[in-house]
Amino acid sequence: MKKRDVYGYLIGIAAAELVGLLARLFSGADDAFYSALRQPPLAPPGWVFPVAWALLYAMMGAASYGIWSSAGEGRRCALLLYAVQLAVNFSWTIVFFRFQLVGPAAAVLALLCVLVALTMLCFWRLRRSAGLLMLPYLLWSLFALYLNAGVWLLNP
Structure with missing residues (x-):
C-alpha cells in the first residue's frame, strides 16, 4: 500500500470518528437519562x-476512502x-439525547x-x-433501531 493511501485511510477514519465525537459533545449525552429508561430484551x-x-466509525471512514480513491462511475x-x-x-444522537425525543429518534434511525x-449498495x-x-454498520443501525423502538414502547 502506498504511503498516500495510508494517509488517506487515516484521514477518512479520523473524519468519521470526529463526526461521532462531535455528535456526543453536541448531544450533551445524558447517561442518567439513558440509564433511567426501561430497556428492551x-x-x-x-x-x-x-x-x-x-x-x-473507523470502518465507515476506511470504506469512504476506498470509494474516494476509486475511479468508478457513481463515486460522487x-x-x-x-x-x-x-x-x-x-x-440521531442529538434528537435522542439532547432533546430526549425517543419516538422521533426512532424515525431518524429508520431513515x-x-x-x-x-x-452500502453504492459502495x-x-x-x-x-x-x-x-x-x-447497517446491522448495528438495525439493532439500534430495535433498541430505540423498544425504549419508546417501554417508556410512554
Whole structure:
C-alpha cells in the first residue's frame, strides 16, 4: 500500500470518528437519562455503545476512502450519500439525547437504516471491500433501531 493511501485511510477514519465525537459533545449525552429508561430484551450494557461506535466509525471512514480513491462511475453520488447518512447519524444522537425525543429518534434511525443500506449498495458497486465494511454498520443501525423502538414502547 502506498504511503498516500495510508494517509488517506487515516484521514477518512479520523473524519468519521470526529463526526461521532462531535455528535456526543453536541448531544450533551445524558447517561442518567439513558440509564433511567426501561430497556428492551438484548440491550447491551452502556459501555458497549462507545466501543461499537468507535469501531464502526473507523470502518465507515476506511470504506469512504476506498470509494474516494476509486475511479468508478457513481463515486460522487456514493460519497454524497455517505455524507448524508453521516449527517443523519449525527442528528440521531442529538434528537435522542439532547432533546430526549425517543419516538422521533426512532424515525431518524429508520431513515438512517435506509440511507446506510443505499450507501452500502453504492459502495459495493464501486468497490466490494468498501461495501462489506459498511455491513456491520447497517446491522448495528438495525439493532439500534430495535433498541430505540423498544425504549419508546417501554417508556410512554
